[in-house]
Amino acid sequence: MEHIILIGGGGHSKVVIDAIKTSRQFDIYGILDSKSPKGTHVLGVKVIGSDVLLPQLFKKGIRNAFISIGSIGDCRHRKMIYNKLKKIGFSLPVIIHQKAVVAKDVHVEEGAFVAAGAVINPGTKIGRNTIINTSASIDHDCVIGDFVHVAPGVTLSGGVRVGGYTHIGTGANVIQYIKIGKCCMISAGAVVYHNIRDGQKRL
Numbered sequence: 069m070e071h072i073i074l075i076g077g078g079g080h081s082k083v084v085i086d087a088i089k090t091s092r093q094f095d096i097y098g099i100l101d102s103k104s105p106k107g108t109h110v111l112g113v114k115v116i117g118s119d120v121l122l123p124q125l126f127k128k129g130i131r132n133a134f135i136s137i138g139s140i141g142d143c144r145h146r147k148m149i150y151n152k153l154k155k156i157g158f159s160l161p162v163i164i165h166q167k168a169v170v171a172k173d174v175h176v177e178e179g180a181f182v183a184a185g186a187v188i189n190p191g192t193k194i195g196r197n198t199i200i201n202t203s204a205s206i207d208h209d210c211v212i213g214d215f216v217h218v219a220p221g222v223t224l225s226g227g228v229r230v231g232g233y234t235h236i237g238t239g240a241n242v243i244q245y246i247k248i249g250k251c252c253m254i255s256a257g258a259v260v261y262h263n264i265r266d267g268q269k270r271l
Contacts, residue, residue, distance in 0.1 A: 069095040072132040072161070073125055075149055077101035077110045080138030083183055083202065085111045087165040088134075094161070097130055119152070126156050133158040135179060135197060143215040143233040150179060150197050150215070160197070168200075177214070195232065213250065231266065 072094035074081055081099060088094055089111075098116035108115045122133070133153050135146050153160060160179030164170060168182045171190040176182070180194050185203035188194065192206055195214035200206060202220040210224050213232035218224070221239040228242050231250030236242070238256040248254065249266035258270050 069093070070132055071095050071097040071130045072134055073097050073122075073130055073158075074099045074113070074134055074136040075101070075119055075153070076135060076137030077104040077108075077115050078137065080199075081110050081113075081136035084134065084136040084163060084181060085113055087163050087181070087183065090166050091164075093163070094132060097125070099136070119149070122152065122156055122158075126158060131157075131159055132161055134160060134163060134181075138199065138201075139217045139235060143217055143235060146197055147215050147233070183220075189226075207244075219256070 077099040088096055096113050098114050099110055100117055100119045100121060101115050102118035104115045106115055106117055135149050137146060139146060162176045162180050164182040165184040167184040168186040170188045173190050174188050174192045176194040177196040179197035182200045183202040186200045188206045189208045191209035193211045195212055198212055198216045200218050204218045204222045206224050207226040209227045211229045213230055215233050216230050217235045219236060219238040222236050223241045225244035227245040229247045231248060233250055234248055234252040236254040240254050240258045242260040246260055246263055248264045251267045252264050253269045260270055264270055
């Protein structure tokens, strides 16, 4: 298996590690996290330092990286890390948990993550570094932009469009053919039945 390095050692990293270990797609070389003490472990994976090590690891021959940082309301931090990884030359694979259900024609962009129990139905497109979290349901013909976080238990009905950098909170429900703009925040448990403009919050 090829090596992969994870950026971020918080709670979301545990979900990502489980998906990678279950699929046996990569061997996790270590975690980079500036907030966690070097030498600590997350589900058996060692924190080896901060992201200042990225150029050194790339020169060492590690070519795969994955952003294992979640987001609550602000998805732009992941974009900054993504740009740094791409500038160095890392590849960002798609990670899909084996217990997710993803239709064969779903298009998933690089660096995206699909957690256990998620369902993504035909005709849907998932953007770069987007998180489709645990047991989220994405119905047919949805278009999810880059760096979106669809939190656990969210339900998107058919034909929903979600702009980049938007966070859809846990258990929210979006009815069919709704358009949600960029950089929006949809609160946990919300029911969205009107279009949401860029930058708006739906409480």
